[in-house]
Amino acid sequence: MSGLTMLVPRRPSQARAGYGFFALDGIGLVVFVAGPALLAIAIGLFDVDGFGKVEFVGLDNYRLMARDQLLWKSFGITATYVALFVPLAFVVSLCLALLTRRDYPGVGLVRTALFLPNVISLVVVGVLWKFLLTDKTGAVSSILAPFGLGDVSWLSDTALALPTLVLISVWFLMGYQMLIFLAGLQDIPQDLYDAATVDGANYWQRFWSVTWPALRPTSFFVLVTSLVNAATGVLAFDLIYVTTQGGPANATSTVIYYAYQQAFLYGRFGYAAAISAMIVAALIVVTGALFAATRGGAIR
């Protein structure tokens, strides 16, 4: 009951203030998230060509999805991107946080340098890496040429393009996630480490017995946000748009990029809306499962 008590303000003025604070986010959510989301579900039931044609087609768009091989391929690409990106970004940023948690000379500079990619626009990041990864003449090819890797086509080889984008995404996001982990690490009482040390625990034992369990809520937050970011294309879309445009041979066409192509390049807005609705449904299932599996990141 204590939770309920907290939700009910004691005085009308407090209620007004509370709803006032809520209104700022609430209006934004309704106008920019809930409204368009409901609209997208509705549009998914129509044939909308982008030139004014709106014709009710029921579930035809959803039936079309079932036999659209490129769509299923794009779901597969998205799943691969998520499967590669989420754990890699998690491990890299946690390692960086552990390496930079202690105060030593220059640690501020190191943290700043690691966080720096995150303050650059993703479009600029895409252009930068596109330039660095130019076949034959790019900086990466030039550096790797002595090792026989000068002819590797990082962004136009169907086997390498997606992993390359994953690495760029990790490079971009690792500084941000590192900061989240650093905040989590600072919340762990020093007493626990001292007690573990007195008990004779070595570094790994302290990590697995103290750090890892105490970081569970932070880890849950990092996992959920990076999962949602990866699946919805918050990171990947900009990179793909700038560097590969879904290519080579649709090898980097994630489902969000595919929906974008359907709507804005081919004028199939109804179909794109139906795809978007499916993505949201899939995300609800995945994040719900993650929430249930980790009990919301609660410390046991």
Add this chain to the structure above:
Amino acid sequence: MSEPPRNPRGAAPPLLTRRAALGGLTALGLGSLGTGALTSCAPSNADELAFWNFIGPGGTSQEQSDWIQRLAAAWNADHRPKVRLRYVPNADYLNGPTLQTAFSANHGPDVFMLSPGDFLRYHNAGVLADLTPYLNATVRADYLPGALDSRTFEGRVYGLPMESEPLALFYSTEAFERAGLSAADVPRTWDQLLDVADKLTTARRFGLVVETNPGYYQNFTWYPFMWMGGGSPLAADQRRSTFDSKATVAALRLWQEAINRGLAPGRPQGSGGNDSISNLAAGYCAMQQVGIWAIGEIAELAPDFRYGVAPLPVPEGGEELTCAGGWALCANAKGRDPDAAARFVAWALGGSDAACIERSRQWNTKVKMTIPVRDSVRRAAQRQGDFENPAYRLFVDRIAPKAVGEPRYPVEIYRTISDTLQACQLDNADPAASAAQATEAIDTFLSTYDGAPIQ
């Protein structure tokens, strides 16, 4: 009526219940959406014609940018409503969402540029104004044979072409010399194309550049290779697909081999395979399949670069031909003032007065260096000796006469060809199996297609 609920502590209920607050927010949100929808219907300035293009002001080519600004200024000097130019960068105009988004929001430009490849999508949606009433019979007869075909439906004209832009093979003279090759070694067959590209490929340069970015442009550049051996996506009656043919499979295999053997990059530089400056002139490749516009580009942006031009190589027993694109001006039938927009387009390119002829001559032969599509413009250019540049002369005399206009396939056919081409070129898919699969997909689409004739 039920009594209002009390909170557990018996305090006075809050002034706003959660339900009321959420209801209010929803109404506010929907209201905002509604207001937005209403304002989006209102014209921003009814006294102007919005003319969207990828030329200027502020485009990559100063000369082209100046030309289009002169065009707008000439109209604005003694016509109303005035024309207002809006520059959309080339890559966005070709493969980006800007134009489509504008039409989706009912804010499409009054005048815009359209390629033949995208014609049917806009025409079938009813957004292309009929320009026929604004053209006199003399002017229509002045257009060279075939020039209006891809912009015509049932005898009505829906776009006026600015130019014809055939594709050819450009090569770096310096790269040839360094490889011990001469003009006599310029490839004439597909086998020679791969062999010569192999000789020209070095650790820091590709022998050849063909387009690899998916899109209308890539299809446009691949079509001539398909046609040379007699291939076509559609039968003459347009009721079934003939994409699964020996000629098509050979053309798919040629582009695949160029990539697989490391002779061509998987990703051209700059804006792509249409960019002669970032690829050929920059030394990234020794040969490049590109259009006639490269002559003007190189003259303006890399004037010291030495190059040669040759017709596209042909397969054994094939026919020498190429594909010619070219942008057209169109008027938006659902715009703010379709009549004025159509008048502007007809005035800009479809007039019989000396100023219009000269304007087109300047664009075709001085500014962009493309092939004129009107007989009067061509004759004026010949009188002025405009075709003296050897590369330009080769296009006019030999390449352009063998050019086939860019087809206007519906997006479903275009996309099927694009996916097939991408899969074979960059994902090593089997050309024969891919062609068979594409034929099936095109046949499925044709069985339900009821739009304008495709070719």
